[in-house]
């Protein structure tokens with residue numbers, strides 16, 4: 001097999017293709033992982049798993065998938081899902097637009113397609129949240145359609161197999177990889193081949209330290225022959241990370257805490273959080289007090305910082321300072337906005353929380369379970385995390401990334 005330059009078309013000789021197919025499929029039969037969405041070829045679990053696996057690793061997805069399928073076992077259940085139930089089932093997985101799009105698409109399938117998934121690639125692309133990769137994966141796995149599904153793992157494997165230079169996110173290289181994927185795809189059970197290729201990328205042809213000794217394609221791999229397996233695929237320029245300073249308050253009143261629902265078209269819409277926001281000014285505490293007064297019409301007194309949470313959302317590196325807070329008299333008789341609630345800590349699980357709010361709740365619960373605080377204790381000051389403690393949120397793929 002010759003190495004293609006970035007402008008050449010990819011041509012794989014038929015005999016070579018057959019050898020590659022046979023070796024990969026034999027390896028897959030012996031080595032594939034037992035995963036819950038592989039138990040059937042019904043499009044619904046295949047679709048849910050493919051959407052969950054976007055940007056997220058398999059081991060992270062498994063418990064979420066099981067929980068989601070228990071909550072919404074059928075397409076019709078998902079189409080009729082309440083927003084809060086939907087978000088609660090997704091909470092912690094990140095990229096919440098995926099959950100909303102799943103429900104939107106489920107409604108379209110029920111209403112316009114009689115509860116079936118369209119068999120046409122073009123029709124599938126019309127569904128919210130379904131891009132080229134996801135459409136190809138679902139149609140090949142559930143309906144045996146010969147469409148190559150190029151996710152990040154597959155792109156890595158093919159780039160190395162063919163020793164493809166250049167950025168695979170750019171069109172000439174992308175087109176060549178798609179052409180190679182199409183040529184390699186067998187007519188019989190193309191979905192198995194696609195899954196085998198994804199599995200090879202996920203378990204053997206790893207981004208760092210690929211396990212070439214275990215690879216069924218090692219004798220064909222051009223990158224291995226050239227010693228470039230660690231350097232491919234080549235990467236384009238990454239977008240710069242932006243720093244964001246945020247603050248939130250754990251406002252305590254008679255043993256309960258105030259949370260509020262994010263509204264409008266904001267990022268993380270409909271998830272619940274502790275009151276706060278993003279601030280550019282250096283006097284974080286002062287800005288936070290003013291924001292709470294403006295947003296919730298509550299006067300609060302801040303205590304010292306309870307904890308700092310560091311996480312990343314897309315290209316934003318966020319440092320969230322969490323303060324303890326109490327209400328300043330005179331106390332309002334009721335809350336002025338319906339999207340805010342006083343809750344006992346033990347009730348937090350009923351609400352779909354943002355990743356940062358979940359970590360604050362976990363920290364509060366850890367303190368309670370250590371006996372330094374008492375939940376539901378009517379006015380008793382709860383134990384809280386030590387001021388200097390810094391938490392790092394590790395979600396899907398090591399970061400919390402949310403649309």
Ligand code: SF4
Nearest residue numbers: 205212215218221229
């Ligand atoms: S031989 Fe190594 S680099 Fe090449 S495809 Fe296999 S695991 Fe990847």
